[in-house]
Amino acid sequence: MNVIDVNASVSYPVVVGGCLLKDTGEYIRRFVPAAVKAAVITDDTVDGLYGDTVRESVRRAGLDVCTFVLPHGEASKNGENYLRILSFLAAEHITRSDAIAALGGGVAGDIAGFAAATYLRGIGIVQIPTTLLAQVDSSVGGKTAIDLPEGKNLAGAFYQPALVLCDTGTLDTLPEEVFIDGCAEAIKYGILGDEKLFEHLKEKGPGFDREYVISRCIESKRDLVMQDEFDRGRRRLLNLGHTTAHAAEKLSDYSLSHGRAVAMGIASVARAAAADGTCSADCAARIVDALRRFGLPDRFGYPFGDMYRVMLCDKKIRGNVISLVVPEEIGRCVIRKCTLEEMKSFFSPAFR
Numbered sequence: 001m002n003v004i005d006v007n008a009s010v011s012y013p014v015v016v017g018g019c020l021l022k023d024t025g026e027y028i029r030r031f032v033p034a035a036v037k038a039a040v041i042t043d044d045t046v047d048g049l050y051g052d053t054v055r056e057s058v059r060r061a062g063l064d065v066c067t068f069v070l071p072h073g074e075a076s077k078n079g080e081n082y083l084r085i086l087s088f089l090a091a092e093h094i095t096r097s098d099a100i101a102a103l104g105g106g107v108a109g110d111i112a113g114f115a116a117a118t119y120l121r122g123i124g125i126v127q128i129p130t131t132l133l134a135q136v137d138s139s140v141g142g143k144t145a146i147d148l149p150e151g152k153n154l155a156g157a158f159y160q161p162a163l164v165l166c167d168t169g170t171l172d173t174l175p176e177e178v179f180i181d182g183c184a185e186a187i188k189y190g191i192l193g194d195e196k197l198f199e200h201l202k203e204k205g206p207g208f209d210r211e212y213v214i215s216r217c218i219e220s221k222r223d224l225v226m227q228d229e230f231d232r233g234r235r236r237l238l239n240l241g242h243t244t245a246h247a248a249e250k251l252s253d254y255s256l257s258h259g260r261a262v263a264m265g266i267a268s269v270a271r272a273a274a275a276d277g278t279c280s281a282d283c284a285a286r287i288v289d290a291l292r293r294f295g296l297p298d299r300f301g302y303p304f305g306d307m308y309r310v311m312l313c314d315k316k317i318r319g320n321v322i323s324l325v326v327p328e329e330i331g332r333c334v335i336r337k338c339t340l341e342e343m344k345s346f347f348s349p350a351f352r
């Protein structure tokens with residue numbers, strides 16, 4: 001078991017290890033000490049797999065428990081369900097000193113996090129991520145959100161949890177494609193700041209050491225969150241590969257998974273960086289090899305013109321300027337501000 005302390009506007013531990021779910025109740029008592037009741041917010045798949053273990057543990061610890069179950073999938077992360085959760089919390093008489101337990105992937109974590117941030121102007125939340133993506137990224141750092149009909153994650157808040165419990169055993173039941181999606185984000189952390197992590201992933205492939213990899217990703221994210229909790233500077237490094245990835249997701253009408261889109265985005269920015277001399281051709285080739293080791297795709301199926309048109313609507317654009325995350329070598333990336341014309345020239349060689 002490994003414990004990683006995050007010291008942002010709120011300090012909290014991220015616990016990484018096996019067999020943690022059965023101790024959820026004790027953890028809630030320790031980190032939300034005034035709670036007398038916990039509201040578990042989860043999805044139907046995860047509830048069927050792990051809901052009883054969590055509820056039994058909470059009851060054993062002497063707390064009351066209630067559960068709100070969402071249909072699984074991104075479509076549930078919407079305003080209607082958000083309001084339904086708030087009404088549920090009120091109907092269950094959840095008070096300001098009680099706790100929410102977000103059990104599931106990034107969808108449950110994001111919507112439960114936003115509910116926790118806003119219900120009674122903020123109540124304690126324990127994040128219990130059960131996908132690799134949620135364990136290495138979304139459960140840590142306090143970004144919470146729901147989607148609007150106009151776009152993804154358009155309403156939300158920065159709201160840090162009281163505790164994150166990453167039970168690595170829950171990854172055993174993940175469908176392979178969901179697991180591999182999360183691997184793209186883990187590779188991202190290696191490229192951003194940790195060559196040893198990158199090499200471990202490249203060597204071991206999907207059989208990597210989970211506790212080591214998840215812990216290293218969380219430590220990297222923790223360091224960025226502690227430097228820039230509100231995403232005004234260095235935290236934006238976490239967007240490596242995301243500008244082109246978001247465009248491809250949108251072009252596919254969201255049938256392309258986020259992890260696969262990020263993999264292609266990372267490969268495209270690496271190729272573009274090699275073409276303009278920011279990184280070596282060898283660095284770009286190592287990145288592409290690592291993605292292929294996991295069976296992740298490294299080329300978009302869309303013409304660059306189509307991609308560029310969608311990239312022009314990117315949320316990160318300010319005026320005529322966008323910040324791109326560009327690799328210089330494995331373990332070092334920079335944030336480069338460029339005009340939209342410069343972005344076009346930068347990426348176009350990567351699509352040839």
Ligand code: NAD
Binds near residue numbers: 104133172
């Ligand atoms: P998800 O929550 O939809 O989970 C993917 C699928 O896996 C779902 O069908 C779920 O039911 C199933 N599942 C979850 N855990 C399981 C388990 N242990 N065994 C079997 N099935 C399981 O998706 P995700 O990929 O975890 O998260 C994506 C979401 O995260 C997006 O909404 C994205 O915007 C958000 N996100 C947020 C942040 C952040 O910083 N807040 C960062 C990255 C992504």
Ligand code: GLY
Binds near residue numbers: 238239
């Ligand atoms: N997932 C990006 C961030 O937390 O900033």
